[in-house]
């Protein structure tokens with residue numbers, strides 16, 4: 001039977017980073033995913049979302065020697081701008097605009113935005129370059145059997161592996177989580193996120209702009225220029241019914257809607273990619289550990305895409321797990337995994353609950369919350385300690 005130190009179930013961005021993070025400790029790693037990695041924008045199934053890697057994630061990727069592969073594609077985010085119409089009646093009059101400027105708390109930008117397909121391509125290079133990592137594309141984890149001294153993993157090929165630690169990075173419906181009998185609490189918001197990229201005549205100046213009305217925020221996140229034109233990634237959150245209507249519109253009609261919904265803050269928007277749709281839920285696993293098992297990223301927690309927290313939380317999981325494991329004789333011992341759970345769970349709960357609350361406020365279905373939203377933004381922004389505290393909290397930095 002083949003033996004590896006670490007088995008990673010799932011080869012999304014989190015699984016790939018986890019594989020590299022443990023390989024860098026000199027360990028042998030096997031990572032399996034039932035799909036073929038897609039790392040070109042034209043291929044079917046490509047992930048057209050972008051990720052804003054916040055400061056701590058950038059530092060972690062740098063520590064792993066990965067930032068070198070990412071940095072040429074990364075667009076800095078210097079300012080987070082929140083604009084609110086305070087309305088749900090379709091008006092595009094912005095009533096409140098508040099800027100959160102990274103220079104108030106640090107010499108660095110808040111983060112750097114990179115298309116997911118480019119991050120995957122860079123990670124695939126790093127995986128291929130290592131002879132301690134075996135990446136199994138088109139292979140699923142079928143079952144995990146755990147004992148005190150090892151775990152055994154049955155793959156869809158029929159092969160069984162023996163390992164000291166199983167990292168569940170297999171997404172929101174994680175087989176590893178279900179196999180370990182770890183329950184998860186899920187909230188459905190009746191919303192979808194539509195993700196796509198646009199070009200626009202007004203430069204973004206490295207400012208990410210969130211425009212609030214009802215249904216959810218419309219967020220423009222800076223990207224590198226596309227054919228000499230300023231470009232941004234967009235995440236538009238809407239009720240499921242409205243998202244279904246929008247996705248069926250012709251490109252021209254959709255462009256009219258997005259320009260109007262963005263209140264023309266960057267001028268008329270031109271659609272540059274297809275539109276992808278993502279259901280919005282929040283979900284949290286009851287525990288982040290099981291016998292010989294650690295859950296990371298969406299296998300452990302899912303949040304609405306607000307404040308660029310999702311994958312950044314996943315990278316914080318991997319960093320914490322690696323730091324604890326590297327000091328231990330047995331990387332999969334129960335004390336190691338219990339410590340991992342205790343180290344991460346409070347931060348995970350805080351962010352899952354906090355972002356879910358923000359999402360409800362921005363959904364604007366409750367009239368009182370809708371009226372209070374602009375006031376809330378003004379209050380949070382108006383007090384310098386509160387404003388700076390909030391920015392540090394968003395980045396996951398100490399107070």
Ligand SMILES: Cc1cc2nc3c(=O)[nH]c(=O)nc-3n(C[C@H](O)[C@H](O)[C@H](O)COP(=O)(O)OP(=O)(O)OC[C@H]3O[C@@H](n4cnc5c(N)ncnc54)[C@H](O)[C@@H]3O)c2cc1C
Nearest residue numbers: 010012014051052141170171278297298305308310311312
């Ligand atoms: C519109 C949108 C915008 C976002 N923007 C940001 C942002 O700016 N910043 C941020 O931090 N986060 C952001 N997020 C969140 C972020 O995209 C996710 O947190 C992240 O992609 C989750 O990565 P993952 O690797 O955990 O999950 P996934 O990408 O879902 O990967 C899980 C992998 O597991 C595999 N798998 C499934 N079953 C099995 C099995 N049985 N065996 C083996 N493998 C299996 C799947 O094939 C998949 O490849 C955004 C999310 C959305 C929807």
